[in-house]
Amino acid sequence: MENALPQEIEITKIATSKITxxxxxxxxxGNIFTDHMFVCDYVNxxxxxxxxxxxxxxxxxxxxxxxxxxxxxFEGMKAYKDEQGDTYxxxxxxxxxxxxxxxxxxxxxxxxxxxxxDGLYALLKLDxxxxxxxxxxxxxxxxxxxxxQPSVSASEADQYRFMIICSPAQSYYSGDVSVLVxxxxxxxxxxxxxxxxxxxxxAGQFYPTKLAKEQGYQQIIWTDSNTHEYVEEAGTMNLFFRxxxxxxxxxxxxxxxxxxTRKSLIALAExxxxxxxxxxxxxxxxxxxxxxxxxxEIFGAxxxxxxxxxxxxxxxxxxxxxxxxxxxxxxxxxxxxxxxxYNMAEDAFGWRVKVQ
Ligand SMILES: *Cc1c(COP(=O)(O)O)cnc(C)c1O
Numbered sequence: 001m002e003n004a005l006p007q008e009i010e011i012t013k014i015a016t017s018k019i020t021x022x023x024x025x026x027x028x029x030g031n032i033f034t035d036h037m038f039v040c041d042y043v044n045x046x047x048x049x050x051x052x053x054x055x056x057x058x059x060x061x062x063x064x065x066x067x068x069x070x071x072x073x074f075e076g077m078k079a080y081k082d083e084q085g086d087t088y089x090x091x092x093x094x095x096x097x098x099x100x101x102x103x104x105x106x107x108x109x110x111x112x113x114x115x116x117x118d119g120l121y122a123l124l125k126l127d128x129x130x131x132x133x134x135x136x137x138x139x140x141x142x143x144x145x146x147x148x149q150p151s152v153s154a155s156e157a158d159q160y161r162f163m164i165i166c167s168p169a170q171s172y173y174s175g176d177v178s179v180l181v182x183x184x185x186x187x188x189x190x191x192x193x194x195x196x197x198x199x200x201x202x203a204g205q206f207y208p209t210k211l212a213k214e215q216g217y218q219q220i221i222w223t224d225s226n227t228h229e230y231v232e233e234a235g236t237m238n239l240f241f242r243x244x245x246x247x248x249x250x251x252x253x254x255x256x257x258x259x260x261t262r263k264s265l266i267a268l269a270e271x272x273x274x275x276x277x278x279x280x281x282x283x284x285x286x287x288x289x290x291x292x293x294x295x296x297e298i299f300g301a302x303x304x305x306x307x308x309x310x311x312x313x314x315x316x317x318x319x320x321x322x323x324x325x326x327x328x329x330x331x332x333x334x335x336x337x338x339x340x341x342y343n344m345a346e347d348a349f350g351w352r353v354k355v356q
Pocket of ligand 1: 076197233234235236237238257258259260261262301302303304
């Protein structure tokens with residue numbers, strides 16, 4: 001990708017901050033946004049001067065292609081504040097690289113690295129008061145790109161908008177989840193774009209998930225689209241299965257999103273001498289392990305919840321419980337990752353990045 005020249009960011013500050021109106025003790029995820037947002041348009045084959053402006057609605061032509069063909073990609077990352085008031089990101093290069101990987105698959109232009117980081121850092125500086133210290137508090141960061149070209153012709157656009165919006169978040173314990181193993185629906189297929197954080201991948205999951213909810217499950221474990229015999233991942237989380245003391249997780253493919261949390265957990269586990277098998281995992285194998293008691297844990301891994309324990313799963317009309325574990329890997333890994341993220345533990349892998 002071409003090395004773009006560093007550009008000044010045009011900053012327009014909000015007249016009066018909205019922060020005093022926010023109840024930081026009672027946040028629900030993703031509903032409140034900080035004072036500012038980062039915006040950069042792509043026209044005539046070039047990214048224009050980036051801007052930071054007060055958070056607010058956009059004006060787009062109704063024919064903008066994103067509305068019709070879903071040409072849109074996004075990222076999800078978090079900023080954390082330690083007790084000294086310093087702000088940190090966790091492996092942000094991974095998010096930067098991934099949004100461009102997603103963009104490439106959707107025939108969208110790559111976003112320059114210096115724009116991404118200069119914009120993100122400037123935004124985090126400006127809205128720094130919105131990042132609260134204390135474990136569980138964070139700022140959820142949502143970079144995204146949409147096709148803005150006004151035209152309903154079904155092809156890739158020549159105008160785009162890159163944006164970053166930020167939402168203060170708390171961690172909640174919403175209870176361990178029950179999940180349904182997909183037998184009919186698929187979220188992705190060979191040759192598709194399951195590996196991309198592309199809007200359409202999520203839109204297509206809402207209906208099957210709605211049906212699963214009617215059966216008392218909160219989420220779906222997606223299986224491979226060819227045979228539905230292999231477990232892949234959940235809606236916005238990669239999956240880990242603990243059988244006896246071995247961790248199993250499916251290999252990354254063009255159907256599965258390459259999660260930062262997943263690869264961080266694999267690295268942490270291997271460092272601690274826990275055996276991790278990255279290989280195709282049959283549903284039948286998990287069912288057998290649930291029946292003979294060797295299935296100790298199932299958990300999802302993703303930026304939003306870090307680690308999310310699964311207490312039961314449904315498959316072919318049967319319901320399997322996963323009994324709570326005394327020395328749970330899920331709890332152990334959650335703490336290990338949070339301690340690194342909040343600058344409370346040594347960062348052996350160099351994952352933490354201080355926002356200057
Ligand atoms: C975002 C996402 C994940 C988790 O990725 P992280 O980088 O760990 O947040 C897993 N699966 C899907 C489908 C996702 O969208």
